[in-house]
Amino acid sequence: MNAAPALLGYAAVVGVAAPSVMVRSAWPHRAPALGVTVWLALMLSFTLAAALAASSLATPTEHLHAGLVGLLHACGLGSGDARPVAPDPSTAGLLATALPGAVFAAVLGAFAHHLIRAGLLRARHRDRLDKVGVRSDRLRATVLPHGTPAAYCLPGFRSRVVVSDAAVRLLTEAQLEAVLEHERSHVSGRHHLPVAATKAFATVFPWVPLARHAREQTAVLVEMIADDRALRSHPDEVLATAMYEIAAGRTPRGAFGAGGTTALLRMRRILGPRRAPHPALRGSVASLAVAAPLLPLLVVCPPGV
Amino acid sequence: MRRLGELEAEIMDRFWRWNRPATVREVVDDINLHRDVAYTTVTTVTSILFHKGHLTRSRDGRVWLYRASASREAYAAALMEDGLGASEDREGALVQFVENLDADEIAALRKALRDVGRRAQQ
Known part of the structure; x- marks a missing residue:
């Protein structure tokens, strides 16, 4: 059996239909961490389906066990000395191994590229920041002398939480703490990793709707995770007013491009009632997230074949 | 180090x-x-x-x-540009708390805050 049509159909579901369902669902904003997990699972699933479909197209007549072993081998998962057990070392057999390997290498390579590039930019920023900024032990942050109220963080290796002295002057002690807690949560939660993963995916599959949606939604969801974290130890109004004060304390951006900002979305969420989705929904979504990456494998190798 | x-x-x-x-x-x-x-x-x-x-x-x-080679102020200004995501680099190396909003969006935030305040008073 040639699994290619089934795999391509599956890829279409994951790459096109699933994201539009996700974007229209309400639950990801109520359980943002689960939302990020599902986006990552969808991207992994799509990558796997694309890799297996490529392999399947290369060996149209054969069942894909050989290609699959080759794939696992290419990923370093197969047993060390096992050669890909292609029936004959034909070009098709080689392609069946090489194509999925290339798909995975492209995604992993793009991920590494984004991590390294962002890491270098952060290192350069940190190098300058440590000369201009003042480390505050009390705030556990670096204070940057600048007249624009702002707070941001440098996640990753030798992380920094940065706040401008204008923001320190503008905000009350409680508001400032809430903002810094939000930023610290980005650092401790390593939110730059899922964000880099969505960018890597978008680099390799730029035309797939999943890429655009995953990228946009993950960026919003990590903000919501950080908001929730700050709200554990700070009242709603404190974080919300801090957000308003910082936004209003700046020169307004010229209005071009409709909407696109998530500030209002976050503000309403912070101030509104926050209910976690029903445990049953959470459970089924979580199991779906686990199952999604495995499904393409089932298409290729149904149990018992 | x-x-x-x-x-x-x-x-x-x-x-x-x-x-x-x-x-x-x-x-x-x-x-x-x-x-x-x-x-x-x-x-x-x-x-x-x-x-x-x-x-x-x-x-x-x-x-x-x-x-x-540059003043302290110039350094701080360049860093802030990075921090606000206003510089060329859109790699998202930095994560800022609130993005720059336009006047309408700021007004919408204010309204959201006021509405909650009003509900709390009732």
């Missing part, structure tokens, strides 16, 4: 405050008013700062005269 970063900051701080060309000797003497630091260490770190582009230098007879 932390020591080295601190010393870099201390040295830059002198050049920014003085805002004139100075020798390593002057820097060492000034730092030594507060704490002991070896001349060779400061020479090394000053040379690192020069190679990173933070300092420029010119020769005055047999000694190098160093000065900051």
Whole structure:
């Protein structure tokens, strides 16, 4: 059996239909961490389906066990000395191994590229920041002398939480703490990793709707995770007013491009009632997230074949 | 490593405050008013700062005269541009708390806050 049509159909579901369902669902904003997990699972699933479909197209007549072993081998998962057990070392057999390997290498390579590039930019920023900024032990942050109220963080290796002295002057002690807690949560939660993963995916599959949606939604969801974290130890109004004060304390951006900002979305969420989705929904979504990456494998190798 | 970063900051701080060309000797003497630091260490770190582009230098007879290549304010402004995501780099290396909003969006935030305040009073 040639699994290619089934795999391509599956890829279409994951790459096109699933994201539009996700974007229209309400639950990801109520359980943002689960939302990020599902986006990552969808991207992994799509990558796997694309890799297996490529392999399947290369060996149209054969069942894909050989290609699959080759794939696992290419990923370093197969047993060390096992050669890909292609029936004959034909070009098709080689392609069946090489194509999925290339798909995975492209995604992993793009991920590494984004991590390294962002890491270098952060290192350069940190190098300058440590000369201009003042480390505050009390705030556990670096204070940057600048007249624009702002707070941001440098996640990753030798992380920094940065706040401008204008923001320190503008905000009350409680508001400032809430903002810094939000930023610290980005650092401790390593939110730059899922964000880099969505960018890597978008680099390799730029035309797939999943890429655009995953990228946009993950960026919003990590903000919501950080908001929730700050709200554990700070009242709603404190974080919300801090957000308003910082936004209003700046020169307004010229209005071009409709909407696109998530500030209002976050503000309403912070101030509104926050209910976690029903445990049953959470459970089924979580199991779906686990199952999604495995499904393409089932298409290729149904149990018992 | 932390020591080295601190010393870099201390040295830059002198050049920014003085805002004139100075020798390593002057820097060492000034730092030594507060704490002991070896001349060779400061020479090394000053040379690192020069190679990173933070300092420029010119020769005055047999000694190098160093000065900051940009003002402290220019550094802070460039960092803030990075921090606000306004610079060329859209790689998202930094994550800021609130993005820059336009006037309508700020008004919408204010309204959301006011509505909650009103509900709380009722």
